Amino acid sequence: MNYTVNQSWKILLPLSHLSPNYLHEHQLFQRQTGKSFLRKIGGGMDKFPISPEILRPTIVFDNEINKVARALGLKGKRMPYETANGTLNVNIHYYFEKYIVLDVVFKQRISFGDISLLQKSRLSSYPEIESLVLAIAGLIVSGNQQSYSPLTSIPTIRCFSIQSLDDNQFSNMELVEALTGHIEPTQRIIDDVLARNSGHQTSGPIITLIDKQGVIQFIPNKPKLTKDALQKYSSCCNLLELMLVIEQSIKDGHLDSNNVFLSALKSLVEKPEDIVKSYTAQRTIKQYSKDFHLESRLSDLTKKIELASSVLISEKKTLRRGWDEFYASNDFFQVLFTALVAGLVTGFGILWAFLKGL
Template sequence: MTYRVQIRWKVFSDIPQSTSLDFFESAPPIFQRRTGKSLLREIGSNAIDTFVPLVLEPTHVFYNALLKVLQKNEISGKKLPFVFPLSLGPDYSVPVKINLAIRLYGRVACVSVDSDFFDTPNDADFTTIKQLESHGKLLSVVQFIVALLKQGTRHPEIAGDGLRTLSCLQIISDDTSPQMSDEVLAAIVTGHPDVNSNVTSSLIARNRDHQIDKTSLLADKQGLVFYAPPGTSAPSLAKMPRRFRSAAGMLELAAALQRMLRGTNEISLVEFHVIKRLVNDSEIVFSDSVSGRKLWELLSSEFKLPLYFKKIAENMQISEPKNTIKILCVAAAPVELASIKKFLTRELGEGKIVKVGEGNNFDPVQCYVDEKFSTHWYLASQDAQGNGSATTDVGRLARRIQPDHVIMVGMCMGLPESELAPGTVVVPDALFSLEHQRATVGGTEYRPRGMEDNSGLQRLAKLIPTDDFDFKVIFGKKLASASIKIEDPGSEIVNYLRNFAKDVVAFDMEGWGFYKGAEGFSCLWIKAIADAGEPQLASGEGRDEKQSIQSSVTINAIRFAFRLIQKVAAMRPME
């Protein structure tokens, strides 16, 4: 008679202001950062309306730093997952594969310690097994990681203070295992072996609304347990892993937000509004699952999120329309940035420069507010032109701002055979990268890579009325991109496109990098034709004339982009 068990420990820690978050990616990087939308998909929320954490993915530098701790605890392996001994009682342990995931919620770090399934005897003491402190070798590794995060160094001093840990258990009975009573399950959740009947009754009552079958999912601010009694049907068992991941993810999110809201670290305006959606608009964020929404509302109440959020709102004295849309608008060249800034200032008034990011490596971003359409425009520039800078800069800005939509606006080159007049706005449906090249004795060989833009933003752009514009807008054509400035319509790269990519009508130096950097976000490239690759005149007058044209056509691109975003803001879901 045994139980099949899986545990997820959620270990929380606050990163002090003295530790720069940019340290984790400074050379040599300990982690690679990416957005944590997979967690949001896991819990069943609409990621666009939800606070999205940052995921810290370990690099070889992290594993090298961890090696000494692993060797000290006799843990083999070079990368996750590792196998640790988990204690099931005095002098009795089982080897279990353990994975780790590290996520940042502002300055709140969560280390999720996730076990594979393992078997326990029917008399196992789950109130002890659920405690991370019961598993010494695993605890040592987790303490090292938490110290590394808090101190921002590969060689941290491991403190002896306790960790804030919440335990999530999934317990599946076999057909011969004794059924666990409500009192036993309540004891596992609360961590109190002698829990009284009033506590048990209250816990069962608070969790009643989100139950859906014979299994029992009980949660409170101490953790959760998901139990399948003997005789649970095969369909219910098949759904358990997905429901367990979702419930554990919700518990992590609620606990992390509580620490953010009641902590000493400042909440940014961007963080404030996405947290507001979670706390006040759970019907929208969890619109696809009634039981999921009910569980989130329970956890929100258990962690007192409405109360803490109300206090934060009073302190920040913020009053803004609900469902504000955030737009990250990126310009590659200074002339593009100046032209877009001029247009947005004329339309929306003077913008404010806001600081995005931590420490010395912050991004200054111009913020414009469109009150009529409840839209915040965040205007930013690349550090340099080219696809490499576009990938790095757009990715960093998008992770920090967490916009609803990302757009790149500016000017580009038109292929000579396309015969597109200067000022024509191009919205491509696909693009080619010619970044990969090989220099041979016979000339340059191009190794093109392609991608399609099938986003809703791109499809909506085709529906925008353009008849009243004094310029054309072209859809359904292709963009080519490479970090090469073309000043010869007869150059090798133009001839290659002329012969092998006849549907390409435009060329720029950032398009491919933009889409790679904005991967995972709703995004669209919108630029206007400035020239057909003719060389710039060497005289000052020639340079001024070219910049004047570039500025003028960029205004066309932002005019179209501005109308598109207003349509996005005005759209309503189909009823």
């Protein structure tokens, strides 16, 4: 039972006010646009306004992380590193001057024994990779290679594409277990996951399952299907990353008053066909929108913005109404006359004091 595995872990890190702004020049990174990231989702997607800045490590970053990598037994002077079983790379994406997403990519050939697909998909099953990623996360949050500590824990979302090199198959139960994390899921859960994912499948023998918890794909031993299947896998994983960042931004209220963000979110939820040309990518967006409850989140955000706008308008009306009422009152001219007299007296006093000083 031999397989080729392409897997990644998506790790979302909110930055604190003490973290650097990586849009500015920094010794750890050089910055590039995220257009290629969006293009992997589908044609036309590169015009979507929500995209990452790609942070490319400099030699300062490489030298610091290489110390950790060598101590963990990884080979290479910089990423991608060689492990005992495959190759490891970490892509670093920067969103809204607030969030970092680490895209930890691991490619290997494996043979399955008693270890389940779920276990193989967990970052904790690869302690040397997990330790390296904790160090990278700590360095990025700090921004100071001379004074930082590895993080002690990180949230991970699993993406996993596995291709059989012989005629072995995985059962639907094993695939759903790896996707959801539920050990031996019930038939109801299996049926529900398969039904929700039926709309975006591209080829009968290939199964690609998605939800908020990750992506799982199985490719049978049919080499001619591999290229299209892996393109589908990359599209799903990149879309998942966007959804994770959008969800966290809404939870944090980070872009509540940003009209570009609101407009992009509205297009994503209501008219994905206007964003991306690929039919399967459109279907995938619709499925993710349901999984992340983006329609209700968009509605809540729109109401929040409308409420804030109405309060501002009300405050302006209250100020104008107060002025109009004051102008119409009997006290207006008396108060105005008093203010003018007080102003003249004060001005005369200042002038008199100046003249006496001459």
